[in-house]
Amino acid sequence: MFKRLNHVAIAVNDLNKAIKKYKNIFGIRINDPIEQPLHGVKVAFIELPNTKIELLEPLGNESPLINFLKKNPNGGIHHLCYEVKNIIKCRDRILKNGGKIVGSFEPKVGAHGKLVIFLHPKEFDGTLIELEEI
Ligand code: CO
DSSP states (O other): OOOOEEEEEEEOSOHHHHHHHIIIIIOOOOOOOEEETTTTEEEEEEEOSSOEEEEEEEOSTTOTHHHHHHHSTTOEEEEEEEEESOHHHHHHHHHHTTOOBSSOSSOEEOTTSSEEEEEOGGGGTTOEEEEEEO
């Protein structure tokens, strides 16, 4: 069902600070931050040859990242994103087999303009999983 690992997302308290740190310490290029009000995040991507790293800062008072950062005050790995071919087929299979979807069962447009859903971390050993249709 899973294709490639699309990205690993890291929650940060201060996106600009995190970007500076990655640039200064590792000397790597990072795309400019993008605000995603629909998901309550501000995001910047580090593009690597085999995957991406997504740096996430909360956006707005309803951001799902606020609770995460309360539990993890220094920030931390927030989710893994796997690519899938047909998100509706995958969702139906997951629901049929007892998996749980976070929020709406209908896929939303994610950070790359593609459809995404999130699977509940309680079902997957504490790991929040994002599926992105490619
Ligand atoms: Co993501």
